[in-house]
Amino acid sequence: MPQTIDLKDTDTRDALSARHAAGPHALKQPLIGMSREELGEALLAIGVKDRQVKMRVQQLWHWLYVRGVSDFADMLNISKELRLALAEKYTVSRPEIADEQISEDGTRKWLLRFPPRGAGKPVEIETVYIPEEGRGTLCISSQVGCTLTCSFCHTGTQKLVRNLTAEEILSQLLLARDRLGDFPHKDTPQGAIVPAEGRKVSNIVMMGMGEPLYNFDNVKKALLIASDNEGLSLSKRRITLSTSGVVPEIYRTGEEIGVMLAISLHAVRDDLRDELVPINKKYPIKELIQACRDYPGLSNARRITFEYVMLKGVNDTLEDARDLVKLLKGVPAKINLIPFNPWPGSAYECSDWEHIERFADFINKAGYASPIRTPRGRDILAACGQLKSESERLRKTERLALEAMMIAGHGEA
Template identity: 60%
Template sequence: MTASPPITPEAMPIPRKAPAPARRNLVGLTRPQLRAALIEAGTPEKQAKMRETQVWQWLYQKGVRDFDQMTNLAKDYRARLKEHFTIEVPEVVARTVSADGTRKYLVRIAGGHEVEVVYIPEDGRGTLCISSQVGCTLTCTFCHTGTQRLVRNLTAGEIVGQIMLARDDLGEWPEPGRAPKDETRLISNVVLMGMGEPLYNFDAVRDAMLITMDGEGISLSRRRITLSTSGVVPEIPRTGAEIGCMLAISLHATTDELRNQLVPINRKYPLAQLLEALRAYPKLSNSERITFEYVMLKGVNDSDEDARRLVKLIAGIPAKINLIPFNEWPGVPYERSDWDRIEAFADIVHKAGYASPIRTPRGEDIMAACGQLKSATERARKNRFEIAAEAGLPQPERIVRRPNAPDVH
């Protein structure tokens, strides 16, 4: 038998170095999650509360993205943070400014997906309209976003990150070494009225808004945050109890027959169920009214009869009605109501005792107006496992159905 040649150092296999564990993004972690993450990374439990507050203030009060700038932390602790964590917000791919000053951001998130964010300035203040999903499942027939299929939910970090990147662009963070700004805020209001149905992504939306409302960070009052829903009835009580923000309802019709066409979720949660949930909404009062959004569609929902039916429908609910002149987009089958028709509708609502402002269209020239948002690149529908893998999210639970078993919704 021929002896095997001796193994020389040159011939020995080189052991593969284990890949470094992925660093965790701190943006989007709630306070309890942040504290737990810091402890897991080696922060002594006795120091965890203090460190949590320090890091939180750097992230959300000062807008710092570099651990080296967290000057009240020791150098070795900053090095530890860099080893375990990152600070990342979505990437601005394109920024477009309307003639009226409205800014639209095309924003890229994990997996290469894109959403749109809109900033609407008004007398030194401004409203930021943010997205909660890539695409939408609701297919409301008048809404441009609804023509884009749902790709995935945004994470809490991707939602609050939209506020942070807008503050970057507007220069709203305090200058390094100076106290937080106390002048009128450029982003004075946040509305969850961008792409997607927020209540179909409840947990991430809730966590992002709790971060936004925290007094030691972005510190935006809950009364300055409005969540707009098409009527996901089971989540409305949770919204009041767990977020406590203002509520807006995309109503758009006063009969189930018409609303089934315009807002298909009405087939699942018809008007009677929706209004019952709204009458029980926590904090409902004359000072914290529900907003009903009503897009004005020529010859569809804009008659005097529609206006009278609307005020009867919402009777007893402290509310205001935002009348929205329809914002047209290519291929849409609807037209904007004539201005005198909108004013006549508003007059009936106003005489019934409800505020009925007519929303001034903003950002139409850059397709940033209400109902016009739609990301520039549409993604093919992928299964939820591929989407989760692309975004670096945990794999969803697989559902195994027995043969001939009915679907459960």
């Protein structure tokens, strides 16, 4: 019996439209996010001679990550013949910008659209740029949606759709540098709020949508490319990975990636953290803190940042502050206090500012740096814990019907 598809279903119709619009380009493999070895294999696959591969890899690496080009035609020291061969099978293009918002404080939020890759239809994620005096921080997403359902986090209300690939993680950085004029021969938008000197994107934080350590391999690959000295060349001390506490992967992060670590802590008792950060039921506080004590390279110069969202009447008493200091005793640490950023339907309120300051003063007097994070981009829902997209995964029956239609040739460009 032939399969049929309900074109009145908006999700399925959108998927068909997106596939049709993508045309043959949807089949091209991205070079962004490939290791040098993989780039070499890609070159061999299109007929580049073995003795030329190393040189060509270096040329591609330079164009992608030093010059920031997004079109093979701009790779001027590569022959036209090779550029055409590359363009036929591969792509170096940026993701589609579905929306861009600029906060009154200069924070920028991009809604980026990526191919389905198993989700049934194109997916969207949010990326945020936060300009500050002397630095610009890019908050990068690692997943579409999230599995962790932290009760105070807007992203946690969106079910996991899929992991982002290394290319999609890295493309967020490349696109931001494009838009901000942070590559050679690129212009900064007129009136943009950016650091007065140096790089426009000087720091990146894996604190966007998703749990980075549940997408470890792709995050690792992207961050190692971002920190490669012959390309994007971001210092590992300017890259921070934030986790809600996937304990086994914390050890791997230190050993295999070597970036700065941040822990979404938010509570000092297991009963409360079980509610706020449900992964605590699997990896309780004692195991989490031990993993932090064992983090490779931990020192006063490479402290762990503990993130603590201030929730009125929930976790903001001086007793909580005392227990927090006791819990972290002996761990080189900084404690970021985050005023709760409200979102539609949230059940929590932000602690009073005077209350937050008393909490911070207590921790500072105990010997820990305890800055209060200034809320940024609240007016465009770009602040910590506010990121979310509308992406959902098609049901299996819908995906199968869509695939059947494509096989039958009805969706070809």
